[in-house]
Amino acid sequence: MTYCCAIKVDDGLVFAGDTRTSAGVDDVRTYNKLHVFERPGHHVFVVLSAGNLATTQWIVNALRRDNDNPDAPQSLSMIRHMYDAADYVGGLSVRAQRESAQTAGQTATNVDFRTTLILGGQVVGEEPALYLIYPEGNCISASPETPYLQIGENKYGKPILDRIIRTHISLEEAARCALVSLDSTMKSNLTVGPPLDLAIVPRDALRITHKLRLDLDTPYYAALKKSWGENLERIFREQLPKFDWEPDPAQQQML
Amino acid sequence: MTYCCAIKVDDGLVFAGDTRTSAGVDDVRTYNKLHVFERPGHHVFVVLSAGNLATTQWIVNALRRDNDNPDAPQSLSMIRHMYDAADYVGGLSVRAQRESAQTAGQTATNVDFRTTLILGGQVVGEEPALYLIYPEGNCISASPETPYLQIGENKYGKPILDRIIRTHISLEEAARCALVSLDSTMKSNLTVGPPLDLAIVPRDALRITHKLRLDLDTPYYAALKKSWGENLERIFREQLPKFDWEPDPAQQQML
Numbered sequence: 001m002t003y004c005c006a007i008k009v010d011d012g013l014v015f016a017g018d019t020r021t022s023a024g025v026d027d028v029r030t031y032n033k034l035h036v037f038e039r040p041g042h043h044v045f046v047v048l049s050a051g052n053l054a055t056t057q058w059i060v061n062a063l064r065r066d067n068d069n070p071d072a073p074q075s076l077s078m079i080r081h082m083y084d085a086a087d088y089v090g091g092l093s094v095r096a097q098r099e100s101a102q103t104a105g106q107t108a109t110n111v112d113f114r115t116t117l118i119l120g121g122q123v124v125g126e127e128p129a130l131y132l133i134y135p136e137g138n139c140i141s142a143s144p145e146t147p148y149l150q151i152g153e154n155k156y157g158k159p160i161l162d163r164i165i166r167t168h169i170s171l172e173e174a175a176r177c178a179l180v181s182l183d184s185t186m187k188s189n190l191t192v193g194p195p196l197d198l199a200i201v202p203r204d205a206l207r208i209t210h211k212l213r214l215d216l217d218t219p220y221y222a223a224l225k226k227s228w229g230e231n232l233e234r235i236f237r238e239q240l241p242k243f244d245w246e247p248d249p250a251q252q253q254m255l
Numbered sequence: 256m257t258y259c260c261a262i263k264v265d266d267g268l269v270f271a272g273d274t275r276t277s278a279g280v281d282d283v284r285t286y287n288k289l290h291v292f293e294r295p296g297h298h299v300f301v302v303l304s305a306g307n308l309a310t311t312q313w314i315v316n317a318l319r320r321d322n323d324n325p326d327a328p329q330s331l332s333m334i335r336h337m338y339d340a341a342d343y344v345g346g347l348s349v350r351a352q353r354e355s356a357q358t359a360g361q362t363a364t365n366v367d368f369r370t371t372l373i374l375g376g377q378v379v380g381e382e383p384a385l386y387l388i389y390p391e392g393n394c395i396s397a398s399p400e401t402p403y404l405q406i407g408e409n410k411y412g413k414p415i416l417d418r419i420i421r422t423h424i425s426l427e428e429a430a431r432c433a434l435v436s437l438d439s440t441m442k443s444n445l446t447v448g449p450p451l452d453l454a455i456v457p458r459d460a461l462r463i464t465h466k467l468r469l470d471l472d473t474p475y476y477a478a479l480k481k482s483w484g485e486n487l488e489r490i491f492r493e494q495l496p497k498f499d500w501e502p503d504p505a506q507q508q509m510l
Contacts, residue, residue, distance in 0.1 A: 155410035159439035163487050176495050184414035210500065223496040231494050232418050235486045240431050241478040245465065 001191035002152035004033055004048035005181055006118045007174045008130045008142040010167050012202040013120050015046045016178035018186065020193030021053050034197040035060050037067065037076045040207035043123045045076050045085060046199055050152035051115030051135065058096035059089065059115065082129035083141075086119050090137035093117060097135065116151045121201060128203055156188045157181030171200050179214070179221065180228055196221070256446035257407035259288055259303035260436055261373045262429045263385045263397040265422050267457040268375050270301045271433035273441065275448030276308050289452040290315050292322065292331045295462035298378045300331050300340060301454055305407035306370030306390065313351040314344065314370065337384035338396075341374050345392035348372060352390065371406045376456060383458055411443045412436030426455050434469070434476065435483055451476070 004017035017033040031053065038044040047063070049056040066075035079085045097113040104111065114135035120142075122128040130142035132149045142149050148161050164177045175198055185192045195215040199208050214221035259272035272288040286308065293299040302318070304311040321330035334340045352368040359366065369390035375397075377383040385397035387404045397404050403416050419432045430453055440447045450470040454463050469476035 155443070156414050158443045159411050159414070160487075162439075162442050163484060164491050169491075172498055172501050173491055175498070176491060184417075187417050188410070188413045210498070220496065220498065227495050228490070229418060231490045232415075235483070235490075236419050236424075236428055236431060239486050240482050241475065243427055243430070243465070243475065246427050 001189065002033060002050040003150070003154065003157060003182060003185045003189075003192045004050055004118060004152055005148055005150045005154075005157065005161065005178055006046075006048060006120050006130050006142070007148045007161075007165055007178060008120070008128065008167070009147060009165075009169055009171060009174050010203070011171045012200065012205070013046070013122075013128050013130060014171060014174045014178055015048055015118070015120060015197075015199040015201070016175070016182055017048050017197050018182060018192045019195055019197065020191060022191050023053075025190070028193075030193075030195075032197065034199060035063075036199065036208060036211070037063060038121075038207055039077060041124070042206060043076070043079065043121065044201055044205075044207050045119060045121035046201065046208070047089065048118040048151060049115055050117075052097075052100075052111075052113050055093070055096045055100060055113050055115040056117075058100070059092050059117070062092050062096070063089070079123060080126075082121065082123060082126055082131070085121070085123075086131035086133055086139045086141075089117060089119050090133045090139055093133060093135065094137040118149050118151055122204070122206060124206060128201065153185055153189050153192050156185040160184060171202060175200055176224065179224055183225055183228070256444065257288060257305040258405070258409065258412060258437060258440045258444075258447040259305055259373060259407055260403055260405045260409075260412065260416065260433050261301075261303060261375050261385050261397070262403045262416075262420055262433060263375070263383065263422070264402060264420075264424055264426060264429050265458070266426045267455070267460070268301070268377075268383050268385060269426060269429045269433055270303055270373070270375060270452075270454040270456070271430070271437055272303050272452050273437060273447045274450055274452065275446060277446050278308075280445070283448075285448075285450075287452065289454060290318075291454065291463060291466070292318060293376075293462055294332060296379070297461060298331070298334065298376065299456055299460075299462050300374060300376035301456065301463070302344065303373040303406060304370055305372075307352075307355075307366075307368050310348070310351045310355060310368050310370040311372075313355070314347050314372070317347050317351070318344070334378060335381075337376065337378060337381055337386070340376070340378075341386035341388055341394040341396075344372060344374050345388045345394055348388060348390065349392040373404050373406055377458070377461060379461060383456065408440055408444050408447050411440040415439060426457060430455055431479065434479060438480055438483070 007014040035047040066072040100113040117133040120130040131139040133139045198212045200210040262269040290302040321327040355368045372388040375385040386394040453467045455465040
């Protein structure tokens, strides 16, 4: 499994993902799931992936090959509208899965060739956009009411996104929330693991301004984890309202 | 679906559950999933249930019938050890599922008769204990390393339990954490819904000292939700460490 999320706020886009790939508890590897395609000033695309690793690599290779081939009928460099990019990537995903199934033929046991993707970015002259691309090739976009998208092991990390993500928060606040969402998921599920990748694409920058790889001992991530844990404990110890039968320290001081 | 959790801290036990039962999005009802069996001073048992409602009601009815029948070969009133209680309830659960399947016979379509239970409490002269009873009738207990148990839709509400629940925290802190865990789950999953039930069993009290039903507009629950949301937002806005490229307000004041 995997866990990736992407957030669209007024100021731009945030992408985050883990790097653990597992084909069983005894077949665990580390792979980048955050793929960048950019020509600064013209376009920037980020692809996050969850699902069959071979299918994902097929898609990413096809995207790079098309980009390098001026005669390719379609490529990310030619895209003028974000929706067309999602449609193009969705088409590649379906082709990858179909070819894998055909190649495997009757040798295929119960392999699941499906991959779910998040594609986000901005093309010059267009608004930033974020899409979730289903294994079937179709897609849905993020919206002001649904400003984040998740793929993979999404349940553990959803509550904190629901509480914090609003379109008016800063890119950095959104990035911190994505990291906490990933951290919560890693604590609860062995198939999601460090290091984490984070990319920030400010509106109209048309490039990635910050790309971080954070391991458990990377100073910023270690500080974030510590502060988050301590702050949560303090809320529970000091801030939340007491039941009516509990002694209220403030009251006692007044007596 | 359903979401219930129970927590074992040094000071005793906390039980919490939602009340939504659904057999589809258009067949939603409200049922109590927190069942109490107590003879104050002698024993107190709490049963939480997730799964087939008919199976659960069969089990709860059997527990009450055995309790009222002095000739019953076994009953919660006769139990001397907590493990025996878990074993007895597990046996009833298996019988309930088997009888349902036999009665349904060939008319049964794809009905899932399984129920997963949490049983906790204390018998005079014994330690408090907490068990998760699988549909197969066997059970696992809570422990100092694993001080909480969950049944039903457990993923959304797990991270906050992992962060906060330690055996040394107070019963009230554990109760607040259980409510936040339920609240997070309700926000993310339609099959878990209010009102919530909460029961607190202090060590050696041999009875439930506090039993609350909390709806969205119950003053304590409304205050808890508000405080939790505001505190989380404040942590993200003010407390978490900034990325190194962000302006640090404290630094600016010093200049």
